[in-house]
Amino acid sequence: MFYVKSKIGNSAEINIEITDENVYTRCPICGEEFNIDIQDFLLDKDFDIFGTAVYCENCGKKVR
Numbered sequence: 001m002f003y004v005k006s007k008i009g010n011s012a013e014i015n016i017e018i019t020d021e022n023v024y025t026r027c028p029i030c031g032e033e034f035n036i037d038i039q040d041f042l043l044d045k046d047f048d049i050f051g052t053a054v055y056c057e058n059c060g061k062k063v064r
């Protein structure tokens with residue numbers, strides 16, 4: 001498993017397991033937040049997790 005880890009203040013930290021249900025992104029056009037299946041992106045060798053923008057369903061239709 002993989003998880004994200006983040007410090008909260010000086011004494012606490014959270015560890016959250018990454019699943020196919022808890023990875024979210026925000027559409028760069030309309031700002032809508034939505035869930036993505038990270039697995040789909042990891043299979044793409046050109047995928048850049050920090051630089052990739054994912055459009056929501058509506059904006060994706062307009063862009064294509």
Ligand SMILES: [Zn+2]
Pocket residue numbers: 027028029030031032055056057058059060
């Ligand atoms: Zn959008």
